[in-house]
Amino acid sequence: MELDREMLLHLYRTMTTIRHFEERGIPETGQRGMSGSVHSSAGQEAVPTGICAHLTVDDYIGSTHRGHGHCIAKGVDPKLMMAELFGRSTGPNKGKGGSMHIADMSKGMLGTNGVVAASIPLAVGAGLTSKLRNLGRVAVAFFGDGGANQGVLHECMNLASVWKLPVIFCCENNGYAESTPVEYALSTARVADRAAGYDMPGIHVDGMDVFDVFEAAGEAVRRARSGEGPSLLECRTYRYYGHTVFDNPLSYRTQEEQDYWRNRDPLKLFRERVADGGLVSLTELDQMDEEATEMMEDAIRFADESPLPEPLEIYDDVYVDYPKDMMKRGINLEV
């Protein structure tokens, strides 16, 4: 596949930004006492990167609890994301959402989501909007190998296929749902095998190889945009850390396995692949790594300097329109 220099740089920059966000932002969040439900996508960078490279700001994505990578790949500002993780008013969600609910509607980012598979119909709905209003937009629904076993995915694959909606169902198969191995929980060898039951292409790619993801996503996006309907794209990938920051992954998987996948690191693979191409130099990539490092320091500083919400903002944005005195009725939070 031929990629121009600009695209190569974009792919690497996105991946290193995600990696740096996870490596730096998550421990910092923990240190601020907000570590409960933060999920690192380190190791999985190639998937959102390869897919979102085909999307414009107007296209949509629905994401998961492990969604920082999706956000960054879709163009959400890591600085604002950091603020959100720290619970600051300057976060895109004004601190109300945190890691599991980061949304940026101005970027077509329909939210990370704390309920497994729950954002899939939201993406299908965005695809429906696009189709009905002739917007030419596509929507990507991200979910994991665990999410692949939720009923709503199947209902949505059927519905999107019946209505020929511009949707890509993207399974990030990282081998585990919390501690449960995919080979236990999934009754078939590949999630992609299920596409046939919905009359859509089912593609399985190496999710550590951004070029592989990019190529398959290109076809799925083309299909969606041209009105041919949805696709199911399974990307085999790996998360480097525990499910959250709390668990030790070696309790359910082996060191050998971890080493194998670390050795197939998406950034490393990228470097190996482009090394001889001459289009970009490793020094340039090093440079981008450094920029990402700095970006995270800036982001942390920005977040730390941002104000926390005022307690009574708790009542804001429950509804567009609702009598506030109704909401406060009998409740005195100011005692």
Place this chain on the structure above:
Amino acid sequence: MELDREMLLHLYRTMTTIRHFEERGIPETGQRGMSGSVHSSAGQEAVPTGICAHLTVDDYIGSTHRGHGHCIAKGVDPKLMMAELFGRSTGPNKGKGGSMHIADMSKGMLGTNGVVAASIPLAVGAGLTSKLRNLGRVAVAFFGDGGANQGVLHECMNLASVWKLPVIFCCENNGYAESTPVEYALSTARVADRAAGYDMPGIHVDGMDVFDVFEAAGEAVRRARSGEGPSLLECRTYRYYGHTVFDNPLSYRTQEEQDYWRNRDPLKLFRERVADGGLVSLTELDQMDEEATEMMEDAIRFADESPLPEPLEIYDDVYVDYPKDMMKRGINLEV
């Protein structure tokens, strides 16, 4: 396939009993002002008959809103069913359930069910009981082509496959979910196509031909009983009447189509197939039709003569154990 005389008589007797129950019992129920949610399975008799012929009284089935045939095929007494439809205390559910909830636990009949696809996990659970207790029983989950698009089916196919449970997923594809044609609502040509995504056999048979159903079910039941796991069996069939007694099916399907299927009537096909075999005579079959006629008159008489529940039985059987005064607290139904 070689069937002995006894089995042949059993198959026909079951089918004609179902047919007579539907043709006679449903209008009578309507005349007693209880017609709201009664669904005729006339036309579909071959499916429960061919499948349940492989089951013993200890095996389990979970059924649907269109479940009279399942009940009869599993051995529930039509007399008691009629009483249930008429809302009488002598019904297996004491009049509390009606057509959509007929259950007979003594026959392994886990209930007709008013929520589409909702009984599927109950059958899976029965299969789990059988496996864990080494009971050697199988469980059949009946559902329609509409039910095939509910998420819970997919979750259950995955779970039953992962746990290798003795379950048969039996789709009665009668071409419609209420007025919605299966070719619109189902994104694939056949429901059976979906089995591959769960690593189980997916078989499609002619659901008007009891021999075809019987043969395929035999293999699925053998598989289940021998611990090889679940199967998906799709039986293409047809309902002769509207979704309920209220709709005119010609508003969404053609007379030609109806004629085509009526011409493939399961009782008629049976008669044609056995006519030359010499094992049973058509006179014997006529005789069974007459017996079924009489059985329904008896059943209607029995039901009509049975008492209605007393109003305050409303409080019975909500729980095994719950303070009745709690349930009645602040409620005075005797005014």
Place this chain on the structure above:
Amino acid sequence: MTTAMTPTTTRELRYREAINEALRQEMERDETVIIMGEEIAGGAGREHLGIVDAWGGPFRTTVGLIQQFGNQRVLDTPLSEAAFVGTAIGAASTGMRAVAELMFVDFVGVCMDQLLNNAAKMRYMFGGQVTVPFTMLTRIGAGFGSAAQHSESFYSIFSHIPGLKGVVPSDPYTAKGLLIAAIRDDDPVVYFEHKGLYGDMGPVPEEPYAIPLGKARTVRSGSDITLVGISRMTWVCTEAADELAKEGVNAEVIDLLSVSPIDYDLIIDSVRRTHRLVVVDEDTPVCSLASDICARVAEEAFDYLDAPPSRVTAPHTPVPYSRPLENVYVPNAARVVGTVQRLVKRG
């Protein structure tokens, strides 16, 4: 009560027709309004056989819409509530005004997650970035021999969930005005149709009009006791009031109309005058709307109460099938009268 100009033409319509007219007028007004659900047209995909609008909705509330607006705005769905309710929420979050129909509220469990975790919470979790102009039509009501899974009046859960609104129209006039308001509202609204009211006739202005969400209405004035009715129970209250009037007890009847927000103010104002309250609710009693209203009144109108705030509800049981049982399940005027008599007797 209406936000529109004074209507110029009023005809008699059935409740069912008023719903249909509201949908039609909103779809005419705003081309982003779409509606989806099972059988809302019927016979989907059979245009080539001349089959269009075969069903017109399970209760014919959507009849004719597909003929006027086509199958891109009136969408028959596969039997997949989690998918299509969630899809409607997703469409509403991205620029449509999406209406989805859940055939009976009893089935809400198959799509509850989309309502609870997406529709209700998105705006809040996202810090106000998104509006979700989503309306879910559904049906309530017992009394039709449909047993435990097709007869519930399961609305208290929607009052409970922050982020959702809900309405319970009780006649053709409110059916139209509340549906228009619900569709125009930028928050998710659950619209509860009562199966027992579809055939009821009443005056309905031809012009579109919106009845404000969150406002109850007084349908009968009285000074001795306040009866609050929810949906069809409003007419059980008026029937009881007629009976009570014969005994010289003058009951005020309030029709709740919205289950979220709840118009506590109108109720409390009334109780301050009548000093007594009975809430009549077709749902089961525990953690019900009836409980909630009684608790609020006890809390805010305590000093005005001459008798315990009381409830007439269905019993804490599923809905039974057989007539003699279902007949006692649904609250009736006799039970309301009996309760009022006990309260009035306290002096």
Place this chain on the structure above:
Amino acid sequence: MTTAMTPTTTRELRYREAINEALRQEMERDETVIIMGEEIAGGAGREHLGIVDAWGGPFRTTVGLIQQFGNQRVLDTPLSEAAFVGTAIGAASTGMRAVAELMFVDFVGVCMDQLLNNAAKMRYMFGGQVTVPFTMLTRIGAGFGSAAQHSESFYSIFSHIPGLKGVVPSDPYTAKGLLIAAIRDDDPVVYFEHKGLYGDMGPVPEEPYAIPLGKARTVRSGSDITLVGISRMTWVCTEAADELAKEGVNAEVIDLLSVSPIDYDLIIDSVRRTHRLVVVDEDTPVCSLASDICARVAEEAFDYLDAPPSRVTAPHTPVPYSRPLENVYVPNAARVVGTVQRLVKRG
């Protein structure tokens, strides 16, 4: 309070350990008891790599069970709540005592239909033919920075639904006794663990014992006001009671323990003596348990009340993420004290 013999040995255990012990003892007692859920063992299917019980439950309440009882009685499930909750109900209907774990109550919407339409109604719809000894373990509680979809205390819906029972253990002793009672009970019971209590220590008899479902307990006697706590809120009430004692206000504290059946009698007896009531509920207010209890007390103890029956609850909002917001979301002792002071001041 216990149905067993007087216990001979009592140790200090954590809430988490008490749950674990109850599960273990019931599985020892009755081989039809099985348990299933996500990560309840963890690392499923990896025995050949020496991986067994990798996780021991998301909060380690099920740790060790798979080692003792094997993977046919302790079943890790795929991520499919509708399937496995429904399967557990089906197993319970056919001879097992089935326990299923829903990781957080916020997710109930994905399996609600199985609870509402099967577990709760089967026995009734079937005319008493079936018993459903099914226990669903789940978790409630805010305060951990987990935001809107992992922090709810969504129990009122389970009180509302006829056919279900529910319990809210508040300490290690009740955690064990109520879980044993739930598993032994022949009706479906939802067992709510509070995330904020797992580490709490308390005395727990070694022997198995069952605390009767539907019974509240008085954890502190008092004469001036009755405070009712639900789950962790019980300790917010006792904290408030300590504060109030300093001002000479003597509060009685009742720990609800069961959300269905609700022990109205104990509460009403108390209010008849104290003449005042505050219910403290971590859930949101509308159609809440707090509303329900206040309504019942207003109805049945009307003549004994010297002040409005009152509620301290979370506000009508989803659970916010940021600390300053979440801190005010969860009811605290200061709010309870403030409310009591207002009520007592009325004289």
